[in-house]
Amino acid sequence: MKIPKSESKTVEFKSTFNQDVIVSLVAFANADGGNVYVGVRDDGKVVGVQLAAETIIRGLRENARLSIYLGVEDYILGQEDIRRYATAVRNLYAGLLLLYKSHLAFLSKDQDCCIVRNNLDWEVADDGSIKFKGLKPDCKTVDVAGILDALKKFKICVDRSALDRVGRYRNQTEHYFDPNGLRGEVVRTHVVDLLKLVCDFTTHMMRIELGQLFFNQARDVLIRDEQVVEKERVERRETLGKLEWYEPFVKDIFFNITCPQCTSEFLFPEVQSGAAANAHFVCRTCSTVETYENLMSYYTDDIFIGEYEAHIWTVGKETFVLNGGTLWECPECATIAFNTIHGICLVCGHKGRCVRCDGQITGEDMPAYVNGRLCNYCYHMSSKED
Numbered sequence: 001m002k003i004p005k006s007e008s009k010t011v012e013f014k015s016t017f018n019q020d021v022i023v024s025l026v027a028f029a030n031a032d033g034g035n036v037y038v039g040v041r042d043d044g045k046v047v048g049v050q051l052a053a054e055t056i057i058r059g060l061r062e063n064a065r066l067s068i069y070l071g072v073e074d075y076i077l078g079q080e081d082i083r084r085y086a087t088a089v090r091n092l093y094a095g096l097l098l099l100y101k102s103h104l105a106f107l108s109k110d111q112d113c114c115i116v117r118n119n120l121d122w123e124v125a126d127d128g129s130i131k132f133k134g135l136k137p138d139c140k141t142v143d144v145a146g147i148l149d150a151l152k153k154f155k156i157c158v159d160r161s162a163l164d165r166v167g168r169y170r171n172q173t174e175h176y177f178d179p180n181g182l183r184g185e186v187v188r189t190h191v192v193d194l195l196k197l198v199c200d201f202t203t204h205m206m207r208i209e210l211g212q213l214f215f216n217q218a219r220d221v222l223i224r225d226e227q228v229v230e231k232e233r234v235e236r237r238e239t240l241g242k243l244e245w246y247e248p249f250v251k252d253i254f255f256n257i258t259c260p261q262c263t264s265e266f267l268f269p270e271v272q273s274g275a276a277a278n279a280h281f282v283c284r285t286c287s288t289v290e291t292y293e294n295l296m297s298y299y300t301d302d303i304f305i306g307e308y309e310a311h312i313w314t315v316g317k318e319t320f321v322l323n324g325g326t327l328w329e330c331p332e333c334a335t336i337a338f339n340t341i342h343g344i345c346l347v348c349g350h351k352g353r354c355v356r357c358d359g360q361i362t363g364e365d366m367p368a369y370v371n372g373r374l375c376n377y378c379y380h381m382s383s384k385e386d
């Protein structure tokens with residue numbers, strides 16, 4: 001495209017797309033016609049177009065709506081053709097993230113929606129305004145971690161454990177086609193989780209009812225399936241509650257474990273009471289039977305290996321912070337399942353205590369503890385005495 005050197009009777013330059021552009025176009029239409037060049041300064045210098053905040057927000061919201069619509073449709077059609085189940089969760093997950101992004105864009109609309117961009121350091125001040133610490137945004141937009149981080153800065157709560165469950169399932173099914181993970185019962189739990197996240201966010205944060213966003217179909221599916229999933233979850237929680245656990249928080253971690261075969265969360269113990277660590281668990285979806293030890297090791301492998309970020313688990317109303325980086329190889333059972341924040345092995349229940357001072361073993365004590373079952377302090381004290 002050749003851009004004229006200067007403005008004239010039929011040429012207008014506008015540096016950004018705004019109401020002025022429309023006014024000029026209307027004026028040209030009423031006169032002899034003409035062209036408006038957007039992204040060109042009055043002196044003819046091309047500066048490119050910065051999309052107006054409203055356009056960005058509308059675009060994100062529209063894409064969110066489309067993804068969610070397609071996800072629900074895939075889910076409904078999956079009953080006939082399970083291949084559609086594979087895209088149902090993916091579309092709904094993408095839609096949810098776009099919804100979060102659109103809201104973040106809305107919250108920073110006065111700053112060109114810049115908080116949805118990558119590599120930008122900012123914080124929310126007490127008066128709710130956004131303060132920038134460094135301006136180095138790149139053209140990519142924020143990823144999942146960036147979105148969650150931004151929501152946290154605005155003190156916006158989302159159900160992290162539901163989001164983690166779905167995220168894990170999505171990663172699992174993205175890399176290989178596994179018909180086991182595409183069972184209707186499994187997909188249903190994730191669809192319900194995702195739709196609940198969408199529903200919570202739109203009503204509480206965006207203050208828009210699902211129906212207003214044309215999510216009628218999504219709302220109907222949620223109403224139909226939520227009860228089924230919740231009933232099984234309550235039953236599972238009650239059944240697990242009757243067993244004996246090393247620590248209450250271990251039970252809550254176990255609640256996040258899914259079937260290694262089909263990824264269903266509905267693993268029920270074969271016994272009604274006794275130690276959870278001695279129990280076998282049956283998957284209600286695919287009938288696989290697994291030991292406690294196997295399930296816990298699958299889980300810790302899956303979650304923690306190579307990860308050094310803190311994981312936040314929200315179970316009921318309590319929040320646990322499990323630091324992934326401090327999951328050590330257990331000196332007792334050799335599984336990488338020794339949690340140094342709670343000082344207990346999730347697999348064998350070994351409680352790390354210093355043999356000299358009986359103090360709880362934390363991350364920094366581990367090298368000394370693996371060597372001689374001492375805490376870091378006692379290890380140094382005893383080596384001085386020698």
Ligand SMILES: [Zn+2]
Nearest residue numbers: 259262283286
């Ligand atoms: Zn299963």
Ligand SMILES: [Zn+2]
Nearest residue numbers: 330333345348
């Ligand atoms: Zn152990």
Ligand SMILES: [Zn+2]
Nearest residue numbers: 354357375378
């Ligand atoms: Zn000690």
